[in-house]
Amino acid sequence: xxxxxxxxxxxxxxxxxxxxxxxxxxxxxxxxxxxxxxxxxxxxxxxxxxxxxxxxxxxxxxxxxxxxxxxxxxxxxxxxxxxxxxxxxxxxxxxxxxxxxxxxxxxxxxxxxxxxxxxxx
Numbered sequence: 001x002x003x004x005x006x007x008x009x010x011x012x013x014x015x016x017x018x019x020x021x022x023x024x025x026x027x028x029x030x031x032x033x034x035x036x037x038x039x040x041x042x043x044x045x046x047x048x049x050x051x052x053x054x055x056x057x058x059x060x061x062x063x064x065x066x067x068x069x070x071x072x073x074x075x076x077x078x079x080x081x082x083x084x085x086x087x088x089x090x091x092x093x094x095x096x097x098x099x100x101x102x103x104x105x106x107x108x109x110x111x112x113x114x115x116x117x118x119x120x121x
Contacts, residue, residue, distance in 0.1 A: 020120040032104035036073035040080040055116020061091045063112040067098040
């Protein structure tokens with residue numbers, strides 16, 4: 001089966017799809033000075049754009065790994081999270097406290113999602 005790599009470069013691909021399952025990571029790269037809510041909203045906006053590239057949407061997200069720098073931001077993250085997902089579509093998730101490469105980043109998320117049919121082969 002083919003591995004689809006969306007916008008590959010030397011260090012990463014924006015999205016990698018194999019057998020209809022896509023993986024991609026998003027950070028708040030528009031405004032790193034934003035608070036946790038602002039950074040999560042940026043990540044979700046970027047995730048929607050990434051999902052559209054693979055003929056998918058947020059209801060088809062299977063799992064998310066969240067890397068958060070401070071658990072004091074956990075409740076605010078969850079507030080945006082709960083509003084963003086359609087009812088009964090929340091994916092499996094893990095939340096890990098981590099030090100991120102850019103000290104201005106408060107959160108990073110890795111998504112696994114079901115891609116559209118053209119990515120099945």
